[in-house]
Amino acid sequence: MMQASSPERDGLTLCLTGDVMTGRGVDQILPHPGDPTLHETFMRDARGYVRLAERENGPIPAPVDFGYVWGDALSAFKRADVRIINLETSVTRDGRPWPDKGIHYRMHPRNVEVLTAASVDCCTLANNHVLDWGHEGLIETLEALEHSGVKSAGAGRNAAEATATTVLPVTGKGRVLVVALGSRSSGIPSAWRATPTDAGVNLLDDLSPDAAGRIASQLLGITQPDDVTVVSIHWGGNWGYEITDEQIAFAHRLADEGVDIVHGHSSHHVKAVELRRNGVILYGCGDFLTDYEGIAGHEEFRGVLTAAFFVSVQTKPRRSVRVELAPFLLRKMRMNGASEVDVRWLKDRLSRECARFGAEVLITEEGSRLIVRQAGGVSH
Numbered sequence: 001m002m003q004a005s006s007p008e009r010d011g012l013t014l015c016l017t018g019d020v021m022t023g024r025g026v027d028q029i030l031p032h033p034g035d036p037t038l039h040e041t042f043m044r045d046a047r048g049y050v051r052l053a054e055r056e057n058g059p060i061p062a063p064v065d066f067g068y069v070w071g072d073a074l075s076a077f078k079r080a081d082v083r084i085i086n087l088e089t090s091v092t093r094d095g096r097p098w099p100d101k102g103i104h105y106r107m108h109p110r111n112v113e114v115l116t117a118a119s120v121d122c123c124t125l126a127n128n129h130v131l132d133w134g135h136e137g138l139i140e141t142l143e144a145l146e147h148s149g150v151k152s153a154g155a156g157r158n159a160a161e162a163t164a165t166t167v168l169p170v171t172g173k174g175r176v177l178v179v180a181l182g183s184r185s186s187g188i189p190s191a192w193r194a195t196p197t198d199a200g201v202n203l204l205d206d207l208s209p210d211a212a213g214r215i216a217s218q219l220l221g222i223t224q225p226d227d228v229t230v231v232s233i234h235w236g237g238n239w240g241y242e243i244t245d246e247q248i249a250f251a252h253r254l255a256d257e258g259v260d261i262v263h264g265h266s267s268h269h270v271k272a273v274e275l276r277r278n279g280v281i282l283y284g285c286g287d288f289l290t291d292y293e294g295i296a297g298h299e300e301f302r303g304v305l306t307a308a309f310f311v312s313v314q315t316k317p318r319r320s321v322r323v324e325l326a327p328f329l330l331r332k333m334r335m336n337g338a339s340e341v342d343v344r345w346l347k348d349r350l351s352r353e354c355a356r357f358g359a360e361v362l363i364t365e366e367g368s369r370l371i372v373r374q375a376g377g378v379s380h
Contacts, residue, residue, distance in 0.1 A: 011314035012174060012228045013080045013081050013313075014083075014228065015076070015077055015080035015084070015309070016232075016263050016282065016285060016311065017086070017307075018086055018266075018285030018286045019086050019088045019127070019268075019285075020088065020123075021088045021089050021129070022114055022289065023046075023089035023105030023106045023129075025046055025049030025053065025333065026069060026107070027107040027108060027111055028046050028047050028049075028062070029060055029069075030069075032111050034111075035093075040103055046291075049291040052295060053294045053333055054294075055294055056294035057331050066111075067117040069114060069334055069335070070334075072337040073118070073326070076308055076326045077119060081176075082170060082176045083119055083120050083121050085123055086124045086234065086263075086285075087115075087130070087152075089129060090107070090130055090137040090138065091107050091109050091140065091141040092109065092138075093109060093140070094136045094140055095135075095137030095138075095140070096136075097132065097134075098132055101189075105129045106137065112144045121151060121176075122166055122176075122178055123151075123152045124178070124232040124265075126180045126182035126202045126232075127182055128182070128186050128187040128234065128266075131189075135199045138200070142156065153165075153179065154201055155180075158197060159194040162201055162202040165178065166179075174228065175227045176229075177219055177222070177228070178230045178232060179202075179231050180202060180231075180233070180234075181204050182234045183233060185207075188201060188203055188234070204233075207250040208246075208250070209252075211250070212249075212254045213257060215254065216253070219259065220257065229259050231259050231262050233263065233264055233265075234265055235266055236264075236266050239267070239268060239269070240267075241271055243271065251264070251281045251283070252276065255279030256277065258279075259279055260279055261281075261313070262281040262282060263282055264283045267286055268303045269302065269305075270284060270307050270346065271286070271353060272284075273309075273359060274358075274359060275323065281357075282309055285307070285309055286303075288307075290303075292304065292330075293330055293331070293332075305327060305329055305342055305345070305346060306329075307325040307326060310323070323371065323373070324364070324369050327343050327368075327369070327370065329342055337368060338368070343368065343370065347361050347363055347370055350370065350372075359372050359373065359374060359375060360373060
């Protein structure tokens with residue numbers, strides 16, 4: 001058992017989460033719910049997802065304040081210098097639902113304060129829901145984030161914006177540089193690719209090591225000594241612990257070139273973590289905030305048991321110092337601190353998945369967080 005760390009004095013601590021879906025049911029309990037009309041075969045009214053959650057765990061006191069949905073995660077987030085989430089929601093009142101797509105997420109722009117309530121610094125947008133309401137919806141999403149002071153990466157009004165490196169300054173400590181990418185393997189339509197003249201996402205052609213090398217070159221070519229670099233990538237399917245050889249080779253090339261953190265997401269549950277030289281690879285951060293509570297299916301993956309990842313990187317000398325997970329349980333559309341039983345379940349499952357990469361998982365002394373380290377190694 002080990003004591004938890006605080007943000008690094010000679011480096012930076014980042015909090016990274018997987019998919020944050022503040023649309024649909026979550027949007028409906030916030031102060032400014034949008035049009036609840038859905039275009040799904042399963043549900044035609046977004047308020048139906050609220051009723052499912054209430055049927056599972058009891059009444060939700062809607063409308064809630066903007067901090068409500070983050071719950072116990074708010075205090076955890078304060079431990080980080082920078083907070084990065086994958087926002088899988090279009091922030092718009094405009095646009096048309098993308099044709100032949102089964103699910104469309106959107107949040108009313110006046111609810112964008114739900115992001116600032118959690119001090120989110122950057123939303124990655126290269127995912128398979130940000131254009132659910134078309135190019136107009138994406139433009140309004142970008143405008144809403146800009147007006148709120150939250151930076152974004154991985155989507156833009158054109159290819160130059162979508163592929164650009166996002167810079168997050170941290171006073172007195174350095175900068176965090178973020179490049180966000182999407183893979184077709186996560187279900188992103190090819191028509192969503194940003195072009196020199198059209199809005200869209202930074203969509204990869206392939207997951208080849210050569211592609212990874214080009215991305216690393218772009219990112220590392222503008223770094224300064226105290227910078228921490230992140231490549232955030234939406235890839236793979238929703239369920240299952242498989243990590244393909246192609247994904248592994250891609251992530252290894254990024255880490256071996258010098259990228260500090262590979263931030264993978266798309267899976268609805270946490271997947272393996274790999275510690276490679278001075279880099280950290282999060283193959284799948286899992287869903288973080290959703291309206292899936294009460295939806296049956298895939299119970300063996302415990303999709304409502306989520307986690308925020310805290311990665312500390314020391315820059316003098318450069319090395320990844322610590323990888324921690326703070327587990328939470330989604331209940332009443334709110335992040336609640338996970339129980340001892342839940343923490344143990346996640347530890348056992350993650351231990352099995354990390355073992356193939358030579359890592360082990362420990363529970364911290366106070367029992368509420370997990371540490372990932374090299375098997376048999378020492379956590380600094």
